Amino acid sequence: MSEVAAVIDDLRDESDELDVLVRELSVEQWSAPTPAPGWSIAHQIAHLTWTDEVALLAATDADAFAGEAAEALAAPESFVGRGAEEIAAALAPQVLLERWRGGRERLEAVLREAPAGTRIPWYGPPMSVASMATARIMETWAHGQDIADALGVTRTPTARLRHVARIGVRARDYAYLVRGIEAPEEEFRVELLAPDGGVIVFGDEDAPQRVTGPLIDFCLLVTRRAHRDDLAVRAFGADADRWLDIAQAFAGPAGAGRAPRGDGK
Template sequence: MMMQEAQDFQQESDTLAAALAGSDEAIFATTTQFKSWTIEDVIGHLHIWNAAALMTLEDPPAFQAFIGDIMAAMKAGKGHVEVQYEWIDSHANGVRGKALFDAYCDYYPRLAKAYGAADPESRVAWAGPDMSSQSKIIARQMETWSHGQEIFDILGKNRADGDRIRNIAHLGVTTYGWTFRNRREEPPAPKPFVQLTAPSGAIWEWNDPQDDNIVRGSAVEFAQIVTQTRNVGDTAIETTGDTAKRWMEIAQCFAGAPETPPAKGTRHPVT
């Protein structure tokens, strides 16, 4: 039976692909609200790291060569976008625009199938510590969903989120400590009680119930905050207590150096 998280990744990728299906070439040059990346840049970013995720599962030496080249280029001062296009030029026939989107759409089902057949507890290497294959495909779902947000926003489209968003919400909750330690701060204890409403209407809860230390609201908006696609002030998420408030102001569920969440009012659907 296919690993559920791999199915969730497939569905997340299908949802993004459907939003761009049939688009003309000009759409891919559209600048998003994320660091002035274009839609083409976003698709290229997702495609290269999908390729990396398949490499680390099926060909670990190839992944080590890949990540070594990427890290060396970034240490030399090159940015994500420059590095990804160098790789695409060398390994993906230099495709751009709609052709790059087509390559992305051809590739992600292979990734879903491979992880779907993998042992969820098997370990794979990444840029940081090793992780389980289950965690790796959840991370791919999270990145697809979060970077997909800037595409849905700039196109003025609403995304139909399913309860697969629980994977991303759970990742957001479990990276509470990471958010603070990544900023060289001691994570305040206890962790806030988190109560979220799923797209289906189900209520999801994490951590010990407390009356004075709570994060409550929509699971989708919580996921937007922890992936830094929305400022908490642009959502209806409710916080009770200083710890919960501080967490939602700096939450970061992804690896890497501390990132500043978007300023209030800067990330939103275009009308």
């Protein structure tokens, strides 16, 4: 199996796991608020639906996607939320669920059939097929976490979290850029304890600044699904420490992030 096919398989599995979480929800549960202010569970799935459909457009019609990208540049603070709001408001839960399923299946098929070396335009530099699939894993997991939190469900961490961590590390300099801060020149060493007891590493082992902690906690941090104070992620070095305050794995504004729970963890 190729590396690209393996990443797409992980995207399918991540989506299927979230599907299990939402497919039996009542109408009332679809309206339940999530930790994202103003977003219900329906908004979370609507956002994934919207993004899958835009990714499909980017992969199949670059000119049409260019128009979407222009709209995003014109309203960077609101265009994502507007897309989710429009879909969530227009569709009953079961219709929304089927639209999400259909969109992600079509995107998967297009990604699998893409010729080697394909570059897909996006909101920023074009992405490889593997990178697009990885980005969709990250978003599916992150919005799935919002839904799990709303339902009071604790999810079992999987090896797929390595994709989320990888984007978080690769997006390090973007986190500085979006805040108008100059990024450090030197790379950091990141060492993360995976669910199976293994260690996932990024960066040179001789790098003077390091970040360590559980893989799940790092993923919660870079997707801004938990406050740093509530996580067992540690920095060694002033620049690494500053990064943990601003890290984000996604494009666009960082948002307010989560407030600390204040429970002393």
